[in-house]
Amino acid sequence: MSITILKPGISASIQDLGRWHYQKFGIPVGGVMDKFSASVANIICGNEVNDAIIELTLHGTEIVFNEDAYCCISGHGCTAYINDTKIQFDRLIKIKAFSILKTKPTRYGCRAYLAIAGGFHLNKIMGSVSTYVPSSIGGINGRNLITGDIIHFTHKINKTQKDNTIQISESDFAYANWHINITHQHSESNQTTINCVIGPEWSLFNESSQHSLFNTSFTVSNDSNRMGYRLGGNELSLIQKLEMISSAVAMGIIQVTPKGQPIILMADAQTIGGYPRIARVCAADLPKLAQCRPGDIISFNHITENESFHKLSGIQKKIDQLKISVEMTNQ
Amino acid sequence: MIIPRIYSIHDQAITIEFSQTIDEQINMQVIAWQYEIESNPFPGFIECVPAYSSLTIYVNSDCNIDDLKNHLQKKINITENKNHFNVFSNNQDAKTIEIPVCYDSEFGFDLPWLSNTLKLSIEEIIQLHSEHIYRVYMIGFIPGFPYMGVLPAQLETSRKQNPSLKIPTGSIGVAGKQTGIYPAEIPGGWHIIGKTPLTIFDKSSESICLLKAGDRVKFIPITKKEFDQFQ
Incomplete structure (x- = not known):
């Protein structure tokens, strides 16, 4: 069973939760930008959170289902239609064979995730299917999806007698009879507040730069992508010039270039970096950040390391709770 | 004596920075620590990434980074005090x-x-x-x-x-x-x-x-x- 990509749209790629254990060889973790939305889509389909998923950046994607399929779309950045009927996000949907899923523009958000019950079948490279385009690793031939790509899946509904009885009568799709309310962090807005912890080189930045970071806003620039978000705004400067020895990085680090521009490292960032790190984004806010599109305005809010860790635990609990809720609906 | 700096770079990643230099002895320390941690993994450990003069440790939600920081600090203190951490014996895998x-x-x-x-x-x-x-x-x-x-x-x-x-x-x-x-x-x-x-x-x-x-x-x-x- 399979789907065929009719149009990839602005960008679409195969991802999972990342390629771990190979950073010491210079291979970035990669994986989905918004782990929360991707996990939601997979969980609603009865999949594992790490199962292969399609990350849709903004709009313009068209996908035909070659067989009946159960799927879920979650995230932001587009509206979705099945044969011209708008569909809801965060719902388990049975889609009739030969139906076409289309995404159309919306004003907010950046990335949506399409999961299919049973999961997409792709070869893992170094333990992951995540597409890392700069080194042609993962996904389909290491590249983003293109017109004509066929992606196979196994039809499998976990313990879901009920779901198998979703009735498609005249229409091209139908929802499962259950619905779980998901509170996404992303606000329907082009302005976002992101919680941050001060970074290892914080004290080496001058006072006005420290002040600017938490009291002025920044714009996500047009050359932002899966590797990093470049920000426009006040220049951030060190007290004195600094030659740093490169060290390992992680998603969410806010490093500052010699020209004073902050760059937030995202999923596909290189494994090693050598720019001073003024702060880092709270991991619980990375999904929210991943939903920012070029032109969006970001303000940073200062929190402690401990607060940051607890926020992340909170997200983890939410995901665990969702898993339990989905399992319960299927009993 | 070098006193390493331990700090977080993510809610699930800790860096041990031994110095800010490119120095063979320091890098040997980094690799020795990498082997030490890889051969005695703790709950939640994912991977270690060595750099010139630092080692970064990635963990999952089974590990609290505050506990990890304390654990590493203790380990470093023992190493510094007893001087028993044999750098060379921990680099035997190097070819x-x-x-x-x-x-x-x-x-x-x-x-x-x-x-x-x-x-x-x-x-x-x-x-x-x-x-x-x-x-x-x-x-x-x-x-x-x-x-x-x-x-x-x-x-x-x-x-x-x-x-x-x-x-x-x-x-x-x-x-x-x-x-x-x-x-x-x-x-x-x-x-x-x-x-x-x-x-x-x-x-x-x-x-x-x-x-x-x-x-x-x-x-x-x-x-x-x-x-x-x-x-």
């Missing part, structure tokens, strides 16, 4: 690897410029580069790129002002106190002095990388003919 290099000007296209700038003949450059044994300090920048050092002082140069747009796979470059091998065709700012016929990075092989941090590398000059015959 010395010979890498054939053809320094023909067809491959080492920056040799004439380097010769002029360094006031050394091309033969002297080749001799200096190939008679040293280098340490692999870390792998990074792009998948499989080994940062090696320390280059003999006579070969030190700054990076190119304008990076080359296409550096062929296998090219050997020098920049600053370092030498490296390009594992794939990419743009780059290092001066290119030769090329190896060996594959140093293969994403579909079992070992992925020919080299790892802590290994030693000796470059063996080969002729153009030997390069062509290399299978």
Whole structure:
């Protein structure tokens, strides 16, 4: 069973939760930008959170289902239609064979995730299917999806007698009879507040730069992508010039270039970096950040390391709770 | 005595920074700690990433980073006090690897410029580069790129002002106190002095990388003919 990509749209790629254990060889973790939305889509389909998923950046994607399929779309950045009927996000949907899923523009958000019950079948490279385009690793031939790509899946509904009885009568799709309310962090807005912890080189930045970071806003620039978000705004400067020895990085680090521009490292960032790190984004806010599109305005809010860790635990609990809720609906 | 700095770079990643220098002894400490942690993994441990003078540890939600920080601090204190942490015994896995290099000007296209700038003949450059044994300090920048050092002082140069747009796979470059091998065709700012016929990075092989941090590398000059015959 399979789907065929009719149009990839602005960008679409195969991802999972990342390629771990190979950073010491210079291979970035990669994986989905918004782990929360991707996990939601997979969980609603009865999949594992790490199962292969399609990350849709903004709009313009068209996908035909070659067989009946159960799927879920979650995230932001587009509206979705099945044969011209708008569909809801965060719902388990049975889609009739030969139906076409289309995404159309919306004003907010950046990335949506399409999961299919049973999961997409792709070869893992170094333990992951995540597409890392700069080194042609993962996904389909290491590249983003293109017109004509066929992606196979196994039809499998976990313990879901009920779901198998979703009735498609005249229409091209139908929802499962259950619905779980998901509170996404992303606000329907082009302005976002992101919680941050001060970074290892914080004290080496001058006072006005420290002040600017938490009291002025920044714009996500047009050359932002899966590797990093470049920000426009006040220049951030060190007290004195600094030659740093490169060290390992992680998603969410806010490093500052010699020209004073902050760059937030995202999923596909290189494994090693050598720019001073003024702060880092709270991991619980990375999904929210991943939903920012070029032109969006970001303000940073200062929190402690401990607060940051607890926020992340909170997200983890939410995901665990969702898993339990989905399992319960299927009993 | 070095007092390492321990800090978080993510809610699930901690860096132990031993110093801010490129120093063989420090890097040996880094690799010793890497082996120590990899061979005694704790709940929630995912992976370790060594760099020049720091080690970063990635964990999952089974591990609280505050507890991890304390655990590492204790471990470091024990090591410092009892001085029982034998760096050398923890580096036994490191290998010395010979890498054939053809320094023909067809491959080492920056040799004439380097010769002029360094006031050394091309033969002297080749001799200096190939008679040293280098340490692999870390792998990074792009998948499989080994940062090696320390280059003999006579070969030190700054990076190119304008990076080359296409550096062929296998090219050997020098920049600053370092030498490296390009594992794939990419743009780059290092001066290119030769090329190896060996594959140093293969994403579909079992070992992925020919080299790892802590290994030693000796470059063996080969002729153009030997390069062509290399299978």
